[in-house]
């Protein structure tokens with residue numbers, strides 16, 4: 161076991177493609193005595209043209225191999241700049257940072273094997289070339305975490321449960337960690353659980369539908385529904401929400417993961433058609449999508465978690481933790497389960513996932529596995545990611 165404490169930067173840019181969240185963590189020890197402390201966090205935005213291209217590609221619009229290669233390296237530069245800007249902001253010399261853990265930008269995720277050229281294939285692609293990050297920052301970079309899990313028959317997602325287990329498990333309290341990014345995912349931590357008793361899955365959409373509807377109705381002038389301002393002005397149309405709740409994804413058994421491939425453009429077209437059928441105005445539909453987000457999480461808990469485990473607390477993180485309508489719906493539907501923002505555990509809601517990738521990078525750097533097979537469905541533990549080394553200092 162290496163006891164030497166290290167400073168680690170975690171970088172996360174999720175399906176929302178709103179930008180890069182960066183966490184600075186101080187990590188020491190090894191599980192079960194791993195100590196991780198979040199020291200600081202910040203975020204940067206993607207350049208507008210780059211964001212547009214990420215969304216276009218993630219929606220599976222055609223891209224040539226050459227353009228994909230260029231985007232991959234350009235993102236490497238952007239992540240490196242984000243890491244260096246964060247160091248400046250945190251007043252920490254990059255020379256003091258031992259490792260960067262970068263999730264990368266997902267442009268495709270097919271966790272369940274599907275027929276491809278005559279045989280079953282699962283795959284995932286996170287881009288942002290780590291060699292560029294290591295070269296530009298001088299910091300050894302761990303990236304590309306998901307493929308090792310898929311190679312062992314897992315879905316390559318979710319990976320944050322490892323961090324949830326380290327940060328939130330409790331001997332007496334049953335807890336669920338909920339992250340509301342583009343997609344919503346939960347990690348179930350039964351009271352006194354061992355890693356093999358942890359399970360986790362994507363429950364469905366979080367902000368992805370709300371963001372897309374807001375961008376659609378405002379012709380791109382607004383990117384998201386700040387503080388549920390628009391949804392609050394809409395009416396509740398119960399029949400519309402009921403219809404949304406018939407989404408077959410909700411019934412699918414875990415382990416399961418989803419993304420923009422499913423909750424993308426075609427899904428939004430379906431929502432717009434449903435709105436017409438139910439005579440919903442734009443804000444009514446934004447409200448319905450917001451309530452659907454909350455109720456799909458509630459549905460997953462009732463269907464797959466609460467019948468088996470006593471849960472006392474729901475710990476919420478991600479951008480959706482700042483949406484008051486989602487929070488109100490969750491609180492009302494789940495009482496007496498206590499809703500707590502992750503900041504109550506010293507993890508600011510917008511730093512949770514970047515902090516998690518700092519932890520995962522630290523584990524990989526020390527040759528330790530960090531997938532949770534009961535969460536991803538993998539046959540066995542895997543050391544996640546690939547390492548691009550910087551020259552020794």
Ligand SMILES: Nc1ncnc2c1ncn2[C@@H]1O[C@H](COP(=O)(O)OP(=O)(O)O)[C@@H](O)[C@H]1O
Pocket residue numbers: 173174175176177178179340341342343367370371383384385386387388477478479480482483484510513
């Ligand atoms: N104040 C807020 N009110 C409502 N929604 C918010 C607010 N702040 C952030 N969000 C939502 O959170 C999303 C970003 O969440 P994030 O956790 O970064 O997701 P991802 O991991 O997919 O990038 C934004 O696109 C937006 O929809």
Ligand SMILES: [Mg+2]
Pocket residue numbers: 172173174176177178179180181
């Ligand atoms: Mg984000």
